[in-house]
Amino acid sequence: MKPLLFLYILLGVWFTNAQGTISGNFSPAKDFKWLIAYELTPGGERYVTDTSIKEGTFTLTMPITAQPGMYRLVYAVPQDEFYIDIIYDKKEQITFNFSLDQGLNITSSKENKAYNNYFNAITEAQDQLMEYYENGNTSKEKFKTLTVNLNNVQKTYEEKFNGTIAHIFIKANRPYIPGQYESLELFLKHKKTHHFDHLKVNDEILQGSNFLTDKFSSYVFSALPLTINSAENLDQEVIKNIETTANFINATPISFQVKAMHQLWKIADVNAMSNVADYIFEHHLKKLAIANGNQSMVNEITMASRLRIGAISPDISWQKNGKTHSLSTMDKAENYLLVFWSSTCSHCLKELPALHKELKKFNGLKIIAVGLEDNETNWKKVSATLPDFNHTIALGKWESEYAQTFGIQSTPTYIVLDNEKRIIAKPESDKELIDFLEN
Structure with missing residues (x-):
């Protein structure tokens, strides 16, 4: 084979392996005109490429410089509401259909099918266990069946998709699974104790996605005692969880800490938990944002706090x-x-x-x-x-x-x-x- 011809073939193989596409259809077609791809990073997002959506159809040719990880495809504004998160491994040709009525349907992508199927399966298994408790069931045989099923789902997906990007999320999401029967109170106690066991907080792909911040939010606002009897008591318990979370992430990049604390602040603010929102801001978020050069965030939150429902109006x-x-x-x-x-x-x-x-x-x-x-x-x-x-x-x-x-x-x-x-x-x-x- 001639050297030049060999070089062309070699380069062709390299480009094929190093570059992928994301394509698909949006419905109804008239409602979608453009699509912008961002790489999700520990502190936010980075623009990658964009394309038009013509008659509901699009193709994004990802640049060679795009790295494996989680990407956000924004299709409308505000962009923090209208988006689709996709795993891109730099090799797959990803295709999907998205409908305002039906949502997202991955038609081609091992990574994204694994990710979506796993979370559907593990959520269903966890819901079955919680229904067992909610129904007042105390059968140890039934309990064992449910926990064995939960363990099998987790183990199957971990083994089957080892080596994929989806596996990073699957393994990090491994839930607490009791080895023997536990009362609801004991189960919730142990579930809280082991909440952070498998979270690889320094993994940049996890940091870039919503996975870790969603896990923190779940812990802070849901891992609570059954005995809470007042709004004041609720605030106290949530603040304890905030401190646990802050300690867990204190060695991560400041940009990621800002992202995590801002998410917690927004949830507290939306749910009118003013004391909690103010605590997050004054004890963590404000100094982190300033250290990260994000004074605009500080100004926005200061204004939002000043003008929130229930606040005394500034004077005129x-x-x-x-x-x-x-x-x-x-x-x-x-x-x-x-x-x-x-x-x-x-x-x-x-x-x-x-x-x-x-x-x-x-x-x-x-x-x-x-x-x-x-x-x-x-x-x-x-x-x-x-x-x-x-x-x-x-x-x-x-x-x-x-x-x-x-x-x-x-x-x-x-x-x-x-x-x-x-x-x-x-x-x-x-x-x-x-x-x-x-x-």
Whole structure:
């Protein structure tokens, strides 16, 4: 064989083995236009490539530099909601179908089929064991059958897919399996004790995926005593779990610690666990984020905490009849309404006059209107047509102090306070505002 021809063949084999594709179909086709691939890293994600989706069909040719691991395929915004996570091993030609109704169906990929089939099988086996407890069953023979099945599922997948990327997740997910009958209380105690036994916290593929952060979240918010009898007690137990988790990951890269703690903070925040969210931020996340150069995260969380439901509103002041007035010293009312608007906002000019009239029927309501303006000229004219509002101006518009303090991104924005001036609602429209006040 001629040397040059041999070289071409050799290079062709190398490129074939070093480069793969991800292709498939999205349905309904009209709802999907583009797809972006990101490599998931311990601290976030890294752009890899993108493609258009034409009539529901796409093909992503992965670059030779793409490394084996977990990849996120984003198909809409916000991208932290509309995505598909895929294992890419640098060799497989992966194909799948995705439907808004049916979800994800892997049609070709040993790695991804193994991953999905394993988690379906192990979840079903674990659910059967929990149903045994929930039904009050105490048969030791039935218990043994269920735990043997659970062990067999785990062992089968570990052996069958050894050497794959999916195996990393399968082995790390090995659940606690009792060797003999245990009461529910003892089982949950041991399950919590052994929660971290198989988690390879320093594995970069695991760090990049959602696997570890989901495991931490499950531990922090679910591995709890059966005897919790108050919200305060719940907060205390969750905080203990947070400290255990923080100690477990303290030798990992700071970027990963930020990712893990931010996930815990978001769950606490969404579930209105304010004390827990504040604890995570003040004792862990804030200093980690600063050390990681992520001041924007600190600023965002500080604002979110300041404006969360249940928080006392930041103060607002205004001038009237030569005197300074403020929200904090305002006379007692059943409710307070903060309206952030602008005299140059066409939507505001259309909506506020009608709303001004509609709000007259709420006798226990006091209203403060904050004009986000570049100058006073137009604001003075328009605000004078809304006499039932207490008016103040915020010069600098989006960069003004009040816009920054209250995180205003559009006008009009409404915030409703209770009689203690705590935030109780953030209606997204005038109609939603009226519905809230009426109900």
